[in-house]
Amino acid sequence: MSMQQVPAHRRVVIGVDTHKHVHVAVAIDELGATLGNRSFAADTGGYLELIDWALAFGGKPTFGIEGTGSYGAGLASAVRRRDIGAIEVVRTDRRDRRLRGKSDSIDAENAARAVLAGQATAIPKTADGTVEMIRQVKVAKDIAVKARTAAMISLKQVIVNAPPQLREDLQPLSKMALINRCAALRPGQVTTILSSSKYTLRAIARRWQHLNEEISGHEKVLEQLTTQVAPDLTAAFAVGPDTAAEMLIVAGDNPERIRSEPAFARLCGVAPIPASSGMTNRHRLNRGGHRQANAALYRVVIVRMQHHEPTKAYVARRTAEGKTKAEIIRCLKRLLARELWAAMRPLRQPREASPEAA
CATH class of the missing domain: 1.10.287 (Helix Hairpins)
Known part of the structure; x- marks a missing residue:
């Protein structure tokens, strides 16, 4: 059976629903038309077969892969080695599953459409360092x-x-x-x-x-x-190996995938979320993000509030301004995320500089 060919200048998105033994893939073009769907074994041979199947459609391929940190890690690595773009896709929301039902093909198609619509943009961790x-x-x-x-x-x-x-x-x-x-x-x-x-x-x-x-x-x-990878990070006040490890795990071996310091703060769950209505101008805690990293930041902030003189002075000033303890901790966690992101700059610089050197 001949496969539908896509012109070289048009985009092809392959959504993949990953499992322990089998991966299900659905290919769509840039107009949203389904080009094909197939199941592949979740092993090295299956990864290569899936990639070859996707490339046979022509066009400019991009993979949208669910579970790149678990069952999809092997496929994401194989795609990256073939120099093909890969995007991490979170699972479909429950509302869509209630409306459309649940199957591997539907999940794979939803992954592809999330990439095509720009809803999924995260670059997977390389997990190779x-x-x-x-x-x-x-x-x-x-x-x-x-x-x-x-x-x-x-x-x-x-x-x-x-x-x-x-x-x-x-x-x-x-x-x-x-x-x-x-x-x-x-x-x-x-x-x-x-x-x-x-x-x-x-x-x-x-x-x-x-x-x-x-x-x-x-x-x-x-x-x-941690000292070998980011000595400035482990040298920060009250940041031990455990906290440094959590920060590095969030960043991954390819921290350049995180676009900016605010993006890192959001990933850690410390970017404030607007909670205003009418004439008020308030923010609330972010309940999302990496919860272990958020907890690590909290522990560092609590230690600094007790033993770090600049932090104690900051708390006194903000308390005088009428801030509650919870609001002060939120602000300190946000400032700490900025400090630790700067401490990890040497980890980002080699990879950032490599395209220019090439």
Whole structure:
């Protein structure tokens, strides 16, 4: 069956709905007419087959790919290596799904039309450098932190239900003293409630110690990688490896995809949103953006409000002007995003300069 050919000067958009095992693609021309749709295996061979299928339509191809940070990452990388434009597309809104229904072909078509209409413009992260390494280590650390927290909660719960002589001995202890005491317990043969409680407490406490050691190792790796990539970022007041990692993860290995500092602030969820009506002129918090980055900015702001003299002076001045604490924190987070974006300038400059050098 012959494929419809598009003139070389006209645009062709290929929308792709990505899944774990199969990707579904729909091609449309610049007038919105459907050129074709097909399913492809979600592997290296399938990526190449999909790209060749898209190029067979002619024209100027652009891919609109859903899930470029998960199931679509491999396809986005393959498209980029072929020097073809790729746009990240968010999932279709629920209102459209209620009206048109839900299928892989519909989702792929919606992805293509979002690119054609200019609603989707984000360039995917390349995920091929040190920042991707930081993201992976950060995932390992976050999982370990959650497990350590769960271990401590479980330990204290077991103590609440332990025999009185054991409970009364352990409850007054501080956290580290409690961990060390429980890890050193000698339950002997598990033949009584007391011995089983000691056995359980020792197992949980030693698990906590193991996880704490693992987290320390992750933090050392994060410190090394973040300092290597953006030393000015990690040198900022109250910005540790964890916060620096969150900022770098938001920017990605190709931070030039973020057009400006205000765009970075919006990506972090700290760009103020107008909330005015009539004669008022107010703004509110942005509930969107990267929530982990937003939380990291919040933690830095809270530390600076307590220990950073310029920030303390700013808070005093804005409080005198009648600003609430929430409004002041919003302003500080916005200013901090600007500061950290400037600290990441060396990360952007090499890639920004490369087209001119070529």
